[in-house]
Amino acid sequence: MTKDIIALLIEWDPATGKRAGNINPKDPKLQCSGWQNIDIVPAVELRLVEDDRDLSHYKGIKGVTLLEGRDRINAVIDDNFPSIISIEDELLYTEHFREQMGNKNIKISSLPDDRTERLKLLKDKHHIKGIREIKPMKV
Structure with a gap:
Protein backbone atom coordinates (compact mmCIF):
# COMPACT_ATOMS: atom_id res chain seq x y z
CA MET A 1 0.00 0.00 0.00
CA PHE A 81 -0.66 29.34 -8.49
CA PRO A 82 -1.23 30.89 -11.92
CA SER A 83 0.96 30.33 -14.94
CA ILE A 84 3.79 32.78 -15.51
CA ILE A 85 3.71 34.49 -18.90
CA SER A 86 6.94 36.09 -20.08
CA ILE A 87 8.80 37.14 -23.19
CA GLU A 88 11.22 34.32 -23.93
CA ASP A 89 12.84 35.81 -27.04
CA GLU A 90 12.74 39.61 -27.13
CA LEU A 91 13.85 39.97 -30.75
CA LEU A 92 11.46 37.32 -32.09
CA TYR A 93 8.59 38.78 -30.04
CA THR A 94 9.25 42.37 -31.16
CA GLU A 95 9.62 41.56 -34.85
CA HIS A 96 6.64 39.20 -34.98
CA PHE A 97 4.46 41.65 -33.03
CA ARG A 98 5.31 44.50 -35.44
CA GLU A 99 4.59 42.27 -38.42
CA GLN A 100 1.29 41.02 -37.01
CA MET A 101 0.09 44.50 -35.98
CA GLY A 102 -0.36 45.27 -39.65
CA ASN A 103 -1.50 41.83 -40.79
CA LYS A 104 -4.07 41.28 -38.05
CA ASN A 105 -4.87 44.93 -37.40
CA ILE A 106 -3.90 44.68 -33.72
CA LYS A 107 -4.49 48.03 -32.00
CA ILE A 108 -2.35 48.86 -28.99
CA SER A 109 -5.34 50.64 -27.42
CA SER A 110 -7.35 47.40 -27.53
CA LEU A 111 -4.80 45.44 -25.46
CA PRO A 112 -5.22 44.98 -21.68
CA ASP A 113 -3.20 47.27 -19.41
CA ASP A 114 -2.05 44.35 -17.26
CA ARG A 115 1.20 42.94 -18.73
CA THR A 116 0.38 39.30 -17.95
CA GLU A 117 -3.11 39.56 -19.46
CA ARG A 118 -1.70 41.38 -22.50
CA LEU A 119 0.98 38.75 -23.16
CA LYS A 120 -1.51 35.90 -22.66
CA LEU A 121 -3.90 37.51 -25.18
CA LEU A 122 -1.10 38.07 -27.70
CA LYS A 123 0.08 34.48 -27.30
CA ASP A 124 -3.30 32.72 -27.28
CA LYS A 125 -5.43 34.84 -29.62
CA HIS A 126 -2.91 36.44 -31.95
CA HIS A 127 -0.28 33.66 -31.82
CA ILE A 128 2.60 36.09 -31.39
CA LYS A 129 5.92 34.23 -31.25
CA GLY A 130 8.52 34.63 -28.52
CA ILE A 131 6.06 34.48 -25.59
CA ARG A 132 6.37 31.63 -23.10
CA GLU A 133 3.86 30.30 -20.59
CA ILE A 134 5.25 28.41 -17.60
CA LYS A 135 2.61 26.36 -15.83
CA PRO A 136 3.10 25.33 -12.21
CA MET A 137 4.41 21.81 -11.71
CA LYS A 138 1.89 19.24 -10.49
CA VAL A 139 2.54 16.48 -7.96
Whole structure:
Protein backbone atom coordinates (compact mmCIF):
# COMPACT_ATOMS: atom_id res chain seq x y z
CA MET A 1 0.00 0.00 0.00
CA THR A 2 1.43 3.39 -0.99
CA LYS A 3 1.38 6.33 1.37
CA ASP A 4 -0.80 9.24 0.26
CA ILE A 5 0.90 12.53 -0.63
CA ILE A 6 0.41 15.23 2.00
CA ALA A 7 1.01 18.97 1.68
CA LEU A 8 0.46 22.16 3.63
CA LEU A 9 -1.01 25.31 2.08
CA ILE A 10 0.50 28.09 4.16
CA GLU A 11 -0.30 31.80 4.35
CA TRP A 12 2.76 33.99 4.85
CA ASP A 13 4.02 37.56 4.85
CA PRO A 14 6.71 38.19 2.19
CA ALA A 15 7.84 41.34 4.03
CA THR A 16 8.75 39.44 7.19
CA GLY A 17 9.00 35.84 5.97
CA LYS A 18 6.72 34.77 8.84
CA ARG A 19 4.57 31.73 8.05
CA ALA A 20 1.27 30.83 9.67
CA GLY A 21 1.70 28.18 12.35
CA ASN A 22 5.34 29.33 12.76
CA ILE A 23 6.31 26.91 9.99
CA ASN A 24 10.04 26.99 9.30
CA PRO A 25 10.70 27.69 5.59
CA LYS A 26 14.14 26.08 5.94
CA ASP A 27 12.73 22.72 7.07
CA PRO A 28 14.31 20.26 4.58
CA LYS A 29 11.32 17.90 4.80
CA LEU A 30 8.80 20.60 3.81
CA GLN A 31 9.59 21.14 0.14
CA CYS A 32 8.29 24.13 -1.79
CA SER A 33 8.92 23.52 -5.50
CA GLY A 34 8.11 26.99 -6.78
CA TRP A 35 4.60 27.02 -5.38
CA GLN A 36 4.43 30.57 -4.04
CA ASN A 37 1.99 33.32 -4.90
CA ILE A 38 2.98 36.75 -3.60
CA ASP A 39 0.48 38.55 -5.84
CA ILE A 40 -2.34 37.96 -3.35
CA VAL A 41 -2.80 39.01 0.27
CA PRO A 42 -1.98 37.06 2.28
CA ALA A 43 0.64 35.39 0.13
CA VAL A 44 0.45 31.59 0.01
CA GLU A 45 2.83 28.73 -0.58
CA LEU A 46 2.42 24.99 -0.87
CA ARG A 47 4.88 22.65 0.83
CA LEU A 48 5.04 18.88 0.39
CA VAL A 49 5.52 16.93 3.61
CA GLU A 50 8.35 14.44 3.02
CA ASP A 51 8.38 12.62 6.33
CA ASP A 52 6.00 10.94 8.78
CA ARG A 53 5.71 13.84 11.22
CA ASP A 54 2.60 14.38 13.30
CA LEU A 55 0.57 17.10 11.57
CA SER A 56 -2.35 17.13 14.00
CA HIS A 57 -1.11 20.34 15.64
CA TYR A 58 -1.72 22.22 12.35
CA LYS A 59 -5.43 21.35 12.29
CA GLY A 60 -7.45 24.44 13.14
CA ILE A 61 -4.46 26.79 12.82
CA LYS A 62 -5.49 29.94 10.92
CA GLY A 63 -3.57 30.17 7.66
CA VAL A 64 -2.54 26.51 7.46
CA THR A 65 -4.53 24.00 5.41
CA LEU A 66 -3.66 20.31 5.47
CA LEU A 67 -4.06 18.73 2.02
CA GLU A 68 -4.17 15.00 1.41
CA GLY A 69 -3.98 13.23 -1.93
CA ARG A 70 -2.59 14.04 -5.35
CA ASP A 71 -5.94 15.20 -6.81
CA ARG A 72 -6.66 17.59 -3.92
CA ILE A 73 -3.13 19.04 -4.01
CA ASN A 74 -3.21 19.52 -7.79
CA ALA A 75 -6.60 21.25 -7.53
CA VAL A 76 -5.13 23.67 -4.98
CA ILE A 77 -2.16 24.28 -7.30
CA ASP A 78 -4.59 25.13 -10.12
CA ASP A 79 -6.58 27.48 -7.87
CA ASN A 80 -3.69 29.32 -6.20
CA PHE A 81 -0.66 29.34 -8.49
CA PRO A 82 -1.23 30.89 -11.92
CA SER A 83 0.96 30.33 -14.94
CA ILE A 84 3.79 32.78 -15.51
CA ILE A 85 3.71 34.49 -18.90
CA SER A 86 6.94 36.09 -20.08
CA ILE A 87 8.80 37.14 -23.19
CA GLU A 88 11.22 34.32 -23.93
CA ASP A 89 12.84 35.81 -27.04
CA GLU A 90 12.74 39.61 -27.13
CA LEU A 91 13.85 39.97 -30.75
CA LEU A 92 11.46 37.32 -32.09
CA TYR A 93 8.59 38.78 -30.04
CA THR A 94 9.25 42.37 -31.16
CA GLU A 95 9.62 41.56 -34.85
CA HIS A 96 6.64 39.20 -34.98
CA PHE A 97 4.46 41.65 -33.03
CA ARG A 98 5.31 44.50 -35.44
CA GLU A 99 4.59 42.27 -38.42
CA GLN A 100 1.29 41.02 -37.01
CA MET A 101 0.09 44.50 -35.98
CA GLY A 102 -0.36 45.27 -39.65
CA ASN A 103 -1.50 41.83 -40.79
CA LYS A 104 -4.07 41.28 -38.05
CA ASN A 105 -4.87 44.93 -37.40
CA ILE A 106 -3.90 44.68 -33.72
CA LYS A 107 -4.49 48.03 -32.00
CA ILE A 108 -2.35 48.86 -28.99
CA SER A 109 -5.34 50.64 -27.42
CA SER A 110 -7.35 47.40 -27.53
CA LEU A 111 -4.80 45.44 -25.46
CA PRO A 112 -5.22 44.98 -21.68
CA ASP A 113 -3.20 47.27 -19.41
CA ASP A 114 -2.05 44.35 -17.26
CA ARG A 115 1.20 42.94 -18.73
CA THR A 116 0.38 39.30 -17.95
CA GLU A 117 -3.11 39.56 -19.46
CA ARG A 118 -1.70 41.38 -22.50
CA LEU A 119 0.98 38.75 -23.16
CA LYS A 120 -1.51 35.90 -22.66
CA LEU A 121 -3.90 37.51 -25.18
CA LEU A 122 -1.10 38.07 -27.70
CA LYS A 123 0.08 34.48 -27.30
CA ASP A 124 -3.30 32.72 -27.28
CA LYS A 125 -5.43 34.84 -29.62
CA HIS A 126 -2.91 36.44 -31.95
CA HIS A 127 -0.28 33.66 -31.82
CA ILE A 128 2.60 36.09 -31.39
CA LYS A 129 5.92 34.23 -31.25
CA GLY A 130 8.52 34.63 -28.52
CA ILE A 131 6.06 34.48 -25.59
CA ARG A 132 6.37 31.63 -23.10
CA GLU A 133 3.86 30.30 -20.59
CA ILE A 134 5.25 28.41 -17.60
CA LYS A 135 2.61 26.36 -15.83
CA PRO A 136 3.10 25.33 -12.21
CA MET A 137 4.41 21.81 -11.71
CA LYS A 138 1.89 19.24 -10.49
CA VAL A 139 2.54 16.48 -7.96
